[in-house]
Amino acid sequence: MTRAAAIVSKRLGRTGRFLWSSWSGLAAIFLFCVIWQIGHEAYGAFILPSPIAAIAAVLQLATQEANWQTALVTSRRALEGFALAALVGISAGIIAGYSAASIRLARPLVTLILGVPPIAWIVLAMIWFGSTDGMVVTTVAIAATPAAFIGAAEGIMTRDRGLDDMARAFGAGPWRRFSTLAVRHVAAYVFPALVLTLGTAFKVAVMAEVLSNSGGIGGGLARARSNLDVSEAMAWVLISVVALIAAEYGFVRPLHSELERWREAARPWGVRR
Amino acid sequence: MSALQLSGIGHAYLGRTVLDHIDLTVGAGEIVALVGPSGCGKSTLVHVAAGIVQPLRGRVSATYVRHGMVFQEPRLMPWATARDNIAYPLRLAGVSRKERRARAEDAAARSSLDVEDLDKFPIELSGGMRQRVAIARALANRPDFVYFDEPFTALDVALKRRMQDLVISAARDERFGALFVTHDLFEAVRIAHRIAVMERRGQGIAGERVIDGVPGAREDRQIFEIVMRYLGEDSLFHHVNDIDERRLP
Numbered sequence: 001m002t003r004a005a006a007i008v009s010k011r012l013g014r015t016g017r018f019l020w021s022s023w024s025g026l027a028a029i030f031l032f033c034v035i036w037q038i039g040h041e042a043y044g045a046f047i048l049p050s051p052i053a054a055i056a057a058v059l060q061l062a063t064q065e066a067n068w069q070t071a072l073v074t075s076r077r078a079l080e081g082f083a084l085a086a087l088v089g090i091s092a093g094i095i096a097g098y099s100a101a102s103i104r105l106a107r108p109l110v111t112l113i114l115g116v117p118p119i120a121w122i123v124l125a126m127i128w129f130g131s132t133d134g135m136v137v138t139t140v141a142i143a144a145t146p147a148a149f150i151g152a153a154e155g156i157m158t159r160d161r162g163l164d165d166m167a168r169a170f171g172a173g174p175w176r177r178f179s180t181l182a183v184r185h186v187a188a189y190v191f192p193a194l195v196l197t198l199g200t201a202f203k204v205a206v207m208a209e210v211l212s213n214s215g216g217i218g219g220g221l222a223r224a225r226s227n228l229d230v231s232e233a234m235a236w237v238l239i240s241v242v243a244l245i246a247a248e249y250g251f252v253r254p255l256h257s258e259l260e261r262w263r264e265a266a267r268p269w270g271v272r273r
Numbered sequence: 274m275s276a277l278q279l280s281g282i283g284h285a286y287l288g289r290t291v292l293d294h295i296d297l298t299v300g301a302g303e304i305v306a307l308v309g310p311s312g313c314g315k316s317t318l319v320h321v322a323a324g325i326v327q328p329l330r331g332r333v334s335a336t337y338v339r340h341g342m343v344f345q346e347p348r349l350m351p352w353a354t355a356r357d358n359i360a361y362p363l364r365l366a367g368v369s370r371k372e373r374r375a376r377a378e379d380a381a382a383r384s385s386l387d388v389e390d391l392d393k394f395p396i397e398l399s400g401g402m403r404q405r406v407a408i409a410r411a412l413a414n415r416p417d418f419v420y421f422d423e424p425f426t427a428l429d430v431a432l433k434r435r436m437q438d439l440v441i442s443a444a445r446d447e448r449f450g451a452l453f454v455t456h457d458l459f460e461a462v463r464i465a466h467r468i469a470v471m472e473r474r475g476q477g478i479a480g481e482r483v484i485d486g487v488p489g490a491r492e493d494r495q496i497f498e499i500v501m502r503y504l505g506e507d508s509l510f511h512h513v514n515d516i517d518e519r520r521l522p
Contacts, residue, residue, distance in 0.1 A: 162348050169323045169342040169420070170362040180364070184352050262352045262394040 014264075018257065049231040057235035067220070074216035075243045077133060078205040081140025082198055088141070089148025089197070090190060096149070097156025097186075106153070110146045118143040118200075122208045131212040136205055143204045144197040151193025155186030184259070191256040198252060202244040217243075276301040276337040276418050276450040277322060283330035284317055291317050294477040295331065297452075297469055301417070304444055304451045304488060306461035308513055309471030315454045316345075316422055318471075322452060323420045337418035337450065341411030345423045347403040349395040355381070355406045356391040362414045377413055383446075384409035384439060401432045408436070412443060419444075421453040425460065437463050441489040458500045458513065464488055473512045480509040 033051045040050040049057075061067045096103045121139045129135035159182050167177045209218020217240045224232040257264070275298045282295040291314040299305045309315050320326040322333055323342050341362065349358045360368075360377040368376065381391055384405045395403055404424065411419055421440070425433045441464055444451060455461050461468050462484055472479045484499060485491075491499075503510045 162344070162346060163350060165320070165325045166342070166344060166348040167361075167365070168325045169340075169344075170365050170414075171324075171339075172365050176365055180361070181350065184350070259352070262396060265394045265397050 014257070014261075018254075046230060049234055053231050054234040054238055057231040058238050061220075061232070061235055061239070070216055070220055071239050071243060074202075074205050074209060074218065074240065075247070077136045077209075077216065078140055078198075078201040078243075079247065081137045081205065082144060082201040084137065084141040085144035085197055085201065086148050086194060089145040089193075090152040090186075092145075093149040093152025093154075093190075094156055094182075094186065097153040103153055103157070106149070110149060113142070114146050118204045118207060119211075122204075122211050125208070126212050131214040133214070135212060136208045136214060136216070139208045140201045140204045144200045147193045147197045147200065148190065151190045152186055155189030156182060158189070159185045187256075187259050191252065191259070194252055195248060195256075198248055199244060202240060202247075206240050274301050274336070275299065276303070276335070277452065278334045278336075279318070279322060279331065280334070281331035282318065282321055282328050282333070284314075284321060284326065284328045286317075290475075292321070292328075292475045293330075295471075295475075297478055299418075299450050299452055301337070302444075302448045302450050303467065304453055304465045306453045306455055306465035306468045307471060308455060308458060308461050308468060308510075310473055310513055311456060313471045313473055314475030315456075315471055317475075319420050319422050319452055319454050335418070337416075339414060339416050340418040340420060341414065341416035341449075342420040343404075343407050343411045343422065343424040345426055347395065347400075347407040349403060349406060349410075351395055354392050354394055355386070355398065355402075358395065358406055359391075359409045359413050361410060366414055377409075380409040380413040381406075383412060383443060401428055401436070404428060404436060405439075408439065408443075412447070415447065417449050419449050419451045421451060421455075423454050423456065426455075426457075433460070438489075440464060445489060456513070458503060458510070459496060462496045462499050462503075463491065470509050470513065479512075482507070482509065 036048070036051050040048045045053065092106075096106045118139065121142050122135075125135045125139045125142075129138065163181050164177055167181055172180065205216070206218040206221065208214070209216040210222050211218075213219060213222055217236050220236045221233055224230075224236060277297075277299040279295055279297045283293040284291055295318060297305070297307075297318075307315050307318065317326065319342075321328045322335075323340060324333075349355075350361070353361070356374070356377050359380055360373040363373045363376055378388065378391065381388070386402070386405050386409055390398065390402060395406065398406065404427075407424070425436050428436060437460060440451075440453075443449075453461070453464055455464075458468075465484060465488060467481060467483050469481045470479045471477075482503070486495065504514070
């Protein structure tokens, strides 16, 4: 087998394992549906529509082109805020990680920012920006930055000094030590933080839309609420969750597992699959 | 001709002096073993010589072209395969990807690593194999000088012997000089041309002895006799093994 073929077959194997592992995820989802159904039968269709009804409402919504646009608007806002948060949080975190003084200054600030509930940021951003795109994106970015910041700073602070010395012995300057060693180490800390950040981004985006009535999935939820249409409200919730899962499993997780291939190698055979 | 000359080296950590007045010369192609009791500053001295630590006083003048280094722990990047770890110095030197691959394989062969192990991650390798990878990495860029900082302390006796043989033959074939830190006199006598003994508190080099014979050509009995003579009759070595680590500051 040539080298290229070996690489392709290894990659296919990994992708296959990744897909195969989704069975356990599906099992969890079905278990959740069971509990949901029990709740539905206990409290009736008005309080809690059945999963089937909610899925039917989703399919109903999916037939209309405009609703796709609505979901896309929210996804775009969440992802823009997420990208902004990741950019600002990670670069600030890396700087703070290298300088002990700035991390001491930044820690209370992070606590402060985390202490302000996202809903308060929404209100402030509504006053500053009005009910616009920018308002939602800003709120998302502010709410999601601290997690990315802490992840990156922790990564830099816990880097392996032994490896740094090794690189120095082989003549690596500060930039090479950062680009070849620190970046990889930071990635291990930043990715879990990014998953958290992405979740926050979608939740805050929907929340901001509900409150400010600025369209998107939140706008749909607000309309369903005023019509007392519970199935449609449930459907919008489902759609926002699906959008989040698509972003997480389509982008963040594959990148992460590519970088963390060596951890996979460490697992004994029995646990690998 | 000297490959490495340390003159008047002194260093302190947080105000506590760990090294002072160190003068040491290593010739081209010569292996010098640096011995001394634990905590006397041997490691700090090689770190200074290799450019990892900036000394507070003194001067390091290296006339060799480039050096490699083997640490006590393998210090491999856990996320990179053995091959990429070996090629790391080449990557730093800006060698092209394709050539890196070939030269890493070559260095691996010289350290008796199997080709199929090169695609494994360090975590999949045993302790001895990891140290082999670290040696291959040190040799990858064809250095003419190598620093060894107690490289085989953590290995068992049989493995240690094999690794020592590896270093002896590599040094002979590639003609590199080396500064080899160890606290094991047997190891020092097996590997080196010359032994330098550090003063017990890092206050200079207490003395030096040229070892009879050539590394690799000495028989075990001869090594044993030399070590026994050093420990029994030579006052220079009296403090090497008797240090109470509880008294260290």
